[in-house]
Amino acid sequence: MLDLDLVVLHMEAETSNEIIQNLGALMLSKGYVKDSYIEAVLERERNLPTGLPIGDFCVAIPHTDSGHVNQSNIAITTLKKPSVFHSMVSPEEKLNVEVVFLLAVKDPNLQIQLLKNLMSVFQNKELLIKVRDASSKEEISELLSCLDQ
């Protein structure tokens, strides 16, 4: 199941950077990522943003090179209010993101199943809306049980 220490409900954050820093700090405190990870994710997000429009519902999947990662994991937060991330498709476009998945991927070849499961989550808008509206971490973990490996 998801590491509940990496799940945050209704985060209060002013910017996408703040969200990445907060979630990244959780990853770092558990040793899943290296010290360089957060800065690398922020840098990547500036150049190649990760906002994804799932129909009219938007998520973001910030991540970076596997060299900054010790162990694959996912940190998830819902937000007190939507936060602006730029679009992966057209970086100049701003999206109001409601759920953020911070990804740490060590070796994509070994994580194919996880990546496929994640992709099926992104493609399920109803599920994402339930995640957004969840009232406990356990509920989020339950909703995303398909990510279990």
Next chain:
Amino acid sequence: MRKFNVLSVCGSGTVTSSMIAEKLKEAMEERGIKITATEAKPTEALQLSEGGNYDFITHTSPLPKGNYPVPTIDAVGFLTGFGEDEFLEEVMRVIEEIESKS
């Protein structure tokens, strides 16, 4: 079996390019087409495609401007599921074009 080599490009060369590659393999297998995919970053795409080993490029991050020697296909719709059919149609169109030339 018909075989094609795809260069799958995303920002980090790992996460979404692997997702696209895997899903494309499955979708094409149903159509009797074998896809072999290599993941890459946008900055590597032009040089790799000039090497002549790839039939077409799929990308989730914008590609740097350049004269790509093979067709390039935006794959974000395939990632999110919104625009999946259009993506697969485009892939089939490109594949049929390649086959008609060979």
